[in-house]
Amino acid sequence: VNEPADQKAAILVEALPYIRRFWGKRVVVKYGGNALFQAPGFDGAEPPEGNGGSRRAPGPSEAGALASFASDVVLMRSVGMLPVVVHGGGPQIGEMMVRLGKVPEFRDGMRVTDAETLEIARMVLVGKVNREIVSAVNVHGALAVGLSGEDANLLTATRRAGDLGFVGDVEVVDPSIVERLLAQGLIPVIATVAADSTGQAYNINADSVAGVLAAALGAEKLVFLTDTEGLRADPDDAESLLRTVTADELDKMVLSGTANAGMVPKVEACARAVRAGVTRAHILDGRVPHALLLEIFTHEGVGTMVSLETTEEVGQ
Numbered sequence: 001v002n003e004p005a006d007q008k009a010a011i012l013v014e015a016l017p018y019i020r021r022f023w024g025k026r027v028v029v030k031y032g033g034n035a036l037f038q039a040p041g042f043d044g045a046e047p048p049e050g051n052g053g054s055r056r057a058p059g060p061s062e063a064g065a066l067a068s069f070a071s072d073v074v075l076m077r078s079v080g081m082l083p084v085v086v087h088g089g090g091p092q093i094g095e096m097m098v099r100l101g102k103v104p105e106f107r108d109g110m111r112v113t114d115a116e117t118l119e120i121a122r123m124v125l126v127g128k129v130n131r132e133i134v135s136a137v138n139v140h141g142a143l144a145v146g147l148s149g150e151d152a153n154l155l156t157a158t159r160r161a162g163d164l165g166f167v168g169d170v171e172v173v174d175p176s177i178v179e180r181l182l183a184q185g186l187i188p189v190i191a192t193v194a195a196d197s198t199g200q201a202y203n204i205n206a207d208s209v210a211g212v213l214a215a216a217l218g219a220e221k222l223v224f225l226t227d228t229e230g231l232r233a234d235p236d237d238a239e240s241l242l243r244t245v246t247a248d249e250l251d252k253m254v255l256s257g258t259a260n261a262g263m264v265p266k267v268e269a270c271a272r273a274v275r276a277g278v279t280r281a282h283i284l285d286g287r288v289p290h291a292l293l294l295e296i297f298t299h300e301g302v303g304t305m306v307s308l309e310t311t312e313e314v315g316q
C-alpha cells in the first residue's frame with residue numbers, strides 16, 4: 001500500500017499476461033475447511049481436546065480471511081476468469097456435532113457418518129458454510145450462487161465400501177448446471193453433498209469433487225487452498241516444500257505414505273485432473289492472505305504446482 005507509484009504500476013503490468021492468458025478460462029478453487037475462516041498468521045497449533053477435530057482458532061478475524069478469499073474470487077471473475085468454488089467444512093461439522101452433544105468418530109482418517117451425522121454434515125455444509133461463502137462474495141455484487149451436488153443432479157453419489165456409513169464417492173458428474181451459471185456470469189459455490197440414484201444423500205470428500213469437476217469442466221487450473229504451505233517432501237518438515245511435482249511423482253507419494261491423511265485426496269485429485277487435461281493444479285496455503293491472487297497473477301507463484309510432465313517453469 002505504501003509502495004511508490006512505479007512499483008504499484010509494475011505489479012499491475014506484471015499481472016497483464018496472466019489476465020490475458022486466463023480470460024474466459026475456468027478455474028476450480030477448492031477452499032478447505034481448515035483454511036476457511038482461519039485468521040492470517042494462525043500458528044497451526046494442534047486441535048484443543050473436544051472441539052470436534054478442528055485445528056482452527058475461532059475468532060473475529062475469521063471474517064477477514066473469508067472476505068479476503070471472496071475478494072480474490074471476485075477479482076478473478078472481474079478480469080474475465082470463470083472461477084468455480086468447491087468448499088470443505090470438516091472442522092465446522094465437528095464443531096456443530098460437539099455443540100449438539102455428539103462425539104465425532106474417525107476411522108483411517110475418515111469421518112464415520114451415521115444418519116444423524118449426515119444430517120448435521122448436510123446442514124452445516126449446505127446451510128452454513130456454503131451460505132457464508134456466498135454472502136461474502138455477494139458483498140461485491142450479485143455474483144455467487146450456492147448449490148450442492150444434489151442441485152440439478154450435479155453429482156450422483158455411490159456409497160463407499162466399508163463401514164463409514166453415509167460417505168460417498170462421485171459416480172457421475174453432470175456439470176451442465178455449472179455451465180449454465182458460468183454462462184450467466186455467475187460464480188458457482190458448491191457444497192459437496194450428493195445423492196445416489198434413490199435420493200439417499202452422502203457426504204463426499206470436497207477434494208475429490210474439485211478434481212472430478214475440474215476435469216469435467218475442462219478447467220485450465222485447479223487450485224487447493226489448504227492449511228499448509230503446500231505439498232511437503234517430508235510431511236513433518238516445513239522446510240521440505242515441493243515447488244513443482246508431476247502426476248507420476250504424486251502417485252509415488254501416496255504409495256509411500258509421504259502424502260497422507262487429508263493430503264491424499266488432494267494429491268489424487270491433482271494427478272487425476274492434470275491427466276484429464278487440466279493444465280496445472282496447485283496446492284497453496286489458504287491462510288496466507290491473497291494466496292490465490294499471488295499464484296494466479298504473479299511470476300513467482302506460491303505453494304506447490306502440479307503438472308503432467310516435468311517443467312522448469314514456475315508460476316504458470
Ligand SMILES: Nc1ncnc2c1ncn2[C@@H]1O[C@H](COP(=O)(O)OP(=O)(O)OP(=O)(O)O)[C@@H](O)[C@H]1O
Pocket residue numbers: 031032033034035087088089090091206207225226227228230231232233234235258259260261262263264
Ligand atoms: N506431504 C504432505 N505435505 C503437506 N501436508 C501433508 C502431507 N501429508 C499429509 N499432510 C496433511 O494434510 C493436511 C491438509 O489436509 P486437510 O484435509 O486437513 O485440510 P483441507 O482439505 O484443506 O480441509 P477440509 O478437509 O476441511 O476441506 C495438512 O494439514 C497436513 O497435516
Ligand SMILES: [Mg+2]
Pocket residue numbers: 032088207262
Ligand atoms: Mg481435507
